[in-house]
Amino acid sequence: xxxxxxxxxxxxxxxxxxxxVSASFGKRTILDDVSFTVEPSSIVxxxxxxxxxxxxxxxxxxxxxxPDSGRVVYRGQNILRWGDFRRSRFRxxxxxxxxxxxxxxxxxxxxxxxxxxxxxxxxxxxxxxxxEYLVSYLGLEKILHQYPATLSGxxxxxxxxxxxxxxxxxxxxxxxxxxxxxxxxAGDIITLFKTLRDENGMAIIIATHxxxxxxxxxxxxxxxxxxxxxxxxxxxxKKPRRxx
Amino acid sequence: xxxxxxxxxxxRKSEKxxxxxVPGAEVPVIVPKFVLDVFNNLAAARGLPQLGERALWxxxxxxxxxxxxxxxxERKKYDQPARVFGFSAELPLTGLIVPSDFxxxxxxxxxxxxxxxxxxxxxxxLVITVxxxxxxxxxxxxxxxxxxxxxxxxxxxxxxxxxxxxxxxSSLVIMGIFLFxxxxxxxxxxxxxxxxxxxxxxxxxxxxxSKARIILTFVFEAAVIGALFGLVGxxxxxxxxxxxxxxxxxxxxxxxxxxxxxxPGVLPMAVGLSALLSSVSAxxxxxxxxNMSLFKAVQK
Numbered sequence: 159x160x161x162x163x164x165x166x167x168x169x170x171x172x173x174x175x176x177x178x179v180s181a182s183f184g185k186r187t188i189l190d191d192v193s194f195t196v197e198p199s200s201i202v203x204x205x206x207x208x209x210x211x212x213x214x215x216x217x218x219x220x221x222x223x224x225p226d227s228g229r230v231v232y233r234g235q236n237i238l239r240w241g242d243f244r245r246s247r248f249r250x251x252x253x254x255x256x257x258x259x260x261x262x263x264x265x266x267x268x269x270x271x272x273x274x275x276x277x278x279x280x281x282x283x284x285x286x287x288x289x290e291y292l293v294s295y296l297g298l299e300k301i302l303h304q305y306p307a308t309l310s311g312x313x314x315x316x317x318x319x320x321x322x323x324x325x326x327x328x329x330x331x332x333x334x335x336x337x338x339x340x341x342x343x344a345g346d347i348i349t350l351f352k353t354l355r356d357e358n359g360m361a362i363i364i365a366t367h368x369x370x371x372x373x374x375x376x377x378x379x380x381x382x383x384x385x386x387x388x389x390x391x392x393x394x395x396k397k398p399r400r401x402x
Numbered sequence: 403x404x405x406x407x408x409x410x411x412x413x414r415k416s417e418k419x420x421x422x423x424v425p426g427a428e429v430p431v432i433v434p435k436f437v438l439d440v441f442n443n444l445a446a447a448r449g450l451p452q453l454g455e456r457a458l459w460x461x462x463x464x465x466x467x468x469x470x471x472x473x474x475x476e477r478k479k480y481d482q483p484a485r486v487f488g489f490s491a492e493l494p495l496t497g498l499i500v501p502s503d504f505x506x507x508x509x510x511x512x513x514x515x516x517x518x519x520x521x522x523x524x525x526x527x528l529v530i531t532v533x534x535x536x537x538x539x540x541x542x543x544x545x546x547x548x549x550x551x552x553x554x555x556x557x558x559x560x561x562x563x564x565x566x567x568x569x570x571x572s573s574l575v576i577m578g579i580f581l582f583x584x585x586x587x588x589x590x591x592x593x594x595x596x597x598x599x600x601x602x603x604x605x606x607x608x609x610x611x612s613k614a615r616i617i618l619t620f621v622f623e624a625a626v627i628g629a630l631f632g633l634v635g636x637x638x639x640x641x642x643x644x645x646x647x648x649x650x651x652x653x654x655x656x657x658x659x660x661x662x663x664x665x666p667g668v669l670p671m672a673v674g675l676s677a678l679l680s681s682v683s684a685x686x687x688x689x690x691x692x693n694m695s696l697f698k699a700v701q702k
Contacts, residue, residue: 222607243612250610261605275609321609 173198173328173361174219179228181214188214189225190384194377198328199355201362203375205389210381212365216331219363220253221245250279254322258334260314262306262321269302272320279325292320296350312343319350323360330354332364336371348374403437404497405465407505420487423501429465429484432499433458435491448651461486465500467508480512492531581679588683592624596687603691613692620688621681628680632673 175195181188188211196202204212217223219230221237229236237248254275255261262271272292276285293299296316306314315335322330332351336344348371354360364371372378378389410421420430442452465482484500493499530545532538542552596603603616646653 220608243614246607246610246612246615248610249608253610255608261601261608263602263605278606278610 171197173233175229175231176215176219177229177231179215179218179225179230181211181218181223181225187384189218189381189386192228192381192384192386194379194386194388196329196361196363198361199359200377201351201355201364201375202377202379203372204363204365204379204381205367205372206365206381211384212381213333215381216333216363216365219329220249220255220331222249247279250275251325252327252329254319254325254327254330256315256318256322256330256332256335258337260306260311260318260338262314262317264306267303267305268298268309268317268320271306271317272298272324275321276324288324288326292324296320310343311339312346315339315343315347316350319347323354323358326358328359328361330360330362332362332366334366334368335364336366336368344368344370404495405467405505406493406495406497406499407502408432408493408499409502420501423503425503425507429482429500429504430487431463431465431484432488432490433486434493434495434497434499435489436494437496437498438489440496447647447653449647455489458486458489465498467512478512480508482508585679585683588680589687592620592684592687593690596620596691599691600694604694607692607694616692617685617688620691621684624684624688625677625681629673629677631680632676633669635676636669636672 172195175193177193179192180190192215194202204215206212214223218225221230221240224238228238230238232248232252237245240248249255262268263274266274269289273285273289276288293302296319298313298316298320301309301313301317306317309317315338319330319335330351335351336347339347351362351364352374355362364375366372380387380389410423420432423430438453438455438458444450445452463484463486465484467480467482468477490499530541532541545552606616607613
């Protein structure tokens with residue numbers, strides 16, 4: 159089901175907008191004229207087959223990859239026009255990343271992994287209070303001084319989320335965050351994302367295959383043949399009347 | 403050490419006892435300053451005290467002279483008391499200078515050479531001092547026209563310098579080749595480090611470390627490593643030369659680099675150069691590190 163650009167945009171204050179973005183690897187088109195907007199306090203789920211371009215889209219949103227054409231506008235400014243230093247600062251302060259394989263540094267403890275982005279940012283103040291709050295908020299007290307190798311998948315992902323939100327970003331980009339977790343841990347992570355959305359006003363963009371993650375999202379976008387489509391949640395869809 | 407017999411008339415400002423040598427008395431000896439310099443260099447290389455002109459003045463010695471009839475295998479030794487009575491900067495000779503009278507009389511008395519006593523006996527070497535160096539080519543031509551071979555102090559110095567320059571140049575080229583190979587080896591090592599740490603670099607980029615910061619950090623780390631190894635290398639080199647000097651007392655370093663040793667400024671230069679080489683070798687791997695395929699690397 160294809161939709162127009164207007165249909166993909168939500169009314170209300172826009173935090174981030176992706177405008178007419180196209181990307182290709184060689185002759186293969188990954189994204190073709192993709193546009194959508196993201197509001198604060200929202201969860202956007204992006205689905206699509208493996209290799210459809212979900213991760214590429216997250217890379218472009220974060221400024222790590224450059225598209226062939228299009229714009230990524232964050233609070234009125236096209237981040238693709240910024241230099242590397244400004245885009246790096248944008249990633250450090252405004253974006254938090256969560257990955258399927260957690261991507262914690264194995265030779266650092268949970269605590270060291272959590273504070274790593276804060277050390278890079280010279281603007282980070284009252285780090286101790288922040289860490290204490292996050293540790294209590296995510297229930298990491300017992301595993302704070304353990305190394306990632308000794309943690310379960312769910313614990314690792316909670317540490318990764320703590321690392322993602324240590325600098326209080328406005329956006330979280332999550333690439334298959336529940337893809338490597340059991341059902342219960344995956345449920346906990348989805349609940350945590352919802353809490354971050356509701357209590358902290360964060361916008362969370364999730365590339366996923368998980369139907370439960372999609373069900374918990376406010377907006378569901380699907381990439382098919384390099385084109386982006388919006389899928390209406392079942393409760394918003396008009397139920398077809400049964401023929402009497 | 404050879405002994406040169408020279409007529410007193412050829413030496414200016416010489417000691418009265420040297421000029422008025424009485425046969426049969428103690429032989430007056432003049433030491434060329436060139437010989438003294440060579441001795442002092444050897445003494446410095448072996449850690450022995452050096453000798454000054456004051457200390458040697460009036461120094462008693464015994465000239466041990468061996469003689470043999472032509473074709474005869476037997477040799478006879480004669481001890482001749484002698485004493486140092488002067489120094490000469492004019493004669494670049496490699497042995498001691500004694501009055502020619504002593505040599506001719508000694509040869510006549512002990513070696514059975516009747517020609518030795520004859521006045522005007524041919525000289526092995528004629529030393530000529532030129533006031534103006536510009537006149538040297540003309541004077542040389544005139545002497546050569548007499549059928550004599552001419553070799554000036556300048557020629558000797560120039561030949562020696564040329565030989566040393568060739569040795570130094572060759573060693574510089576060899577060191578340059580080794581330096582180049584070292585840079586390539588360091589470059590490869592850093593490249594391996596970059597690929598081993600690609601995950602870390604990618605993650606750093608994702609969480610907001612700029613390319614410039616990754617490059618600077620990597621190059622700085624390389625400089626610190628280079629400086630440390632430069633320091634270790636310097637002391638290892640000094641220890642190796644010290645060991646060789648101790649165990650090979652006859653060895654005098656000829657190459658400039660080996661003689662530098664503990665001169666002031668060499669240590670900072672060694673450390674600085676090593677840090678610079680390491681940094682230069684690390685720069686391109688650092689650029690690779692900053693351009694790691696970000697999402698692909700962290701998806702591993």
